[in-house]
Amino acid sequence: MDDYRGKNGKIYKLGKKLGAGGEGTVYMLENSSGHVAKIFHESTKDADFMRRKIETMISMPIRPVIDNILRVAWPEDLLYKGSEFVGYVMPYVSAPYEIFYVYRDDSEREKIFPKYTWKYSIQYAYNLSWVVWYLHMNGIVVGDMNMKNVRISENGQVVLIDCDSFDIVNPKTREHFPCTVGLPEMLAPELQSVGSLSNGRFTKESDNFSLAIHIFRLLMKNADPFGAKLISKKKSSKSEVNANAAIINGECVYVRNVPGKAAPDWVPPFDMLPEEIRNAFRKTFNYTALTALKKAKERTTAEEWNRVLLGLAQKEPNRNLTVCSKNKKHIYPVHNTKCPWCGTATLHDARLAKGLRGLLGY
Numbered sequence: 001m002d003d004y005r006g007k008n009g010k011i012y013k014l015g016k017k018l019g020a021g022g023e024g025t026v027y028m029l030e031n032s033s034g035h036v037a038k039i040f041h042e043s044t045k046d047a048d049f050m051r052r053k054i055e056t057m058i059s060m061p062i063r064p065v066i067d068n069i070l071r072v073a074w075p076e077d078l079l080y081k082g083s084e085f086v087g088y089v090m091p092y093v094s095a096p097y098e099i100f101y102v103y104r105d106d107s108e109r110e111k112i113f114p115k116y117t118w119k120y121s122i123q124y125a126y127n128l129s130w131v132v133w134y135l136h137m138n139g140i141v142v143g144d145m146n147m148k149n150v151r152i153s154e155n156g157q158v159v160l161i162d163c164d165s166f167d168i169v170n171p172k173t174r175e176h177f178p179c180t181v182g183l184p185e186m187l188a189p190e191l192q193s194v195g196s197l198s199n200g201r202f203t204k205e206s207d208n209f210s211l212a213i214h215i216f217r218l219l220m221k222n223a224d225p226f227g228a229k230l231i232s233k234k235k236s237s238k239s240e241v242n243a244n245a246a247i248i249n250g251e252c253v254y255v256r257n258v259p260g261k262a263a264p265d266w267v268p269p270f271d272m273l274p275e276e277i278r279n280a281f282r283k284t285f286n287y288t289a290l291t292a293l294k295k296a297k298e299r300t301t302a303e304e305w306n307r308v309l310l311g312l313a314q315k316e317p318n319r320n321l322t323v324c325s326k327n328k329k330h331i332y333p334v335h336n337t338k339c340p341w342c343g344t345a346t347l348h349d350a351r352l353a354k355g356l357r358g359l360l361g362y
């Protein structure tokens, strides 16, 4: 394999190919343990744009590893072949699962987390909010916070990957390197109607929206905050057939009354959550098509999420949580007078377990 050179002349040797995506191929590095190389496909990127973006990212004070835990697969060196920029070096991410594997309420999660209790969901929510807060503190917008870009390991670790798609502004030159990709069901209302995402702009507020969707799914048994069952016989209008119309119109049945819609039966009651967590969701999801833009600034920030989750995430003995008298795996907030997990089915619809949302239902 040919040698590649880093920004300051360090020689890198590519090893085994780990995988290929739309933009590039990732290889192990033989002489730099714990690191991998991403080599861009020749056809997909404006190489000089990506060089400036990656160089900007490397110049920012982001530490991929904090408290000995990898948190973000942040670029660490540029890669050249001869004088040509071809890719970059980043940490190897050993965390094997997408975050979806902890929100899914099914036998797949059982296999990975045989001791799963709701405390796991809290821990992942807490750690995810922490890393988003850390990036926001450093002026970085994640942008495409889809489930594939949030990786987890069995021990509570949360790692953000695919950092070269983040929305970055060079702090010195103010050059903007936009995020132009995103999964519609994770996007804030202001990004739903822009057509191509290159016409919109990701912000900390749009990250706060996506973060709240992750946290809702984690804490509420994989429920989509904008999913609902239809309770009126009214014929659906065309806009309701659009799976993301609920996000555009702010139809979150947990935080406001949405005519004709209700929470699906398998979802635990929203008031199972402590009041301050319910309020954090209300600040983010209680809007309408008319107020969405105005209320974007009110969304619960990553820092606020981290703070409100701390009460539930703190170590044992945790006075904010209690255990069901019938099932030791049922752990829930202490204000509940009965176990919210005994009241909901153990496994829900297989379609949901696969993370798919029906067009009209949940």
Ligand SMILES: [Zn+2]
Pocket: 324, 325, 326, 327, 330, 339, 340, 341, 342, 343
């Ligand atoms: Zn129970």
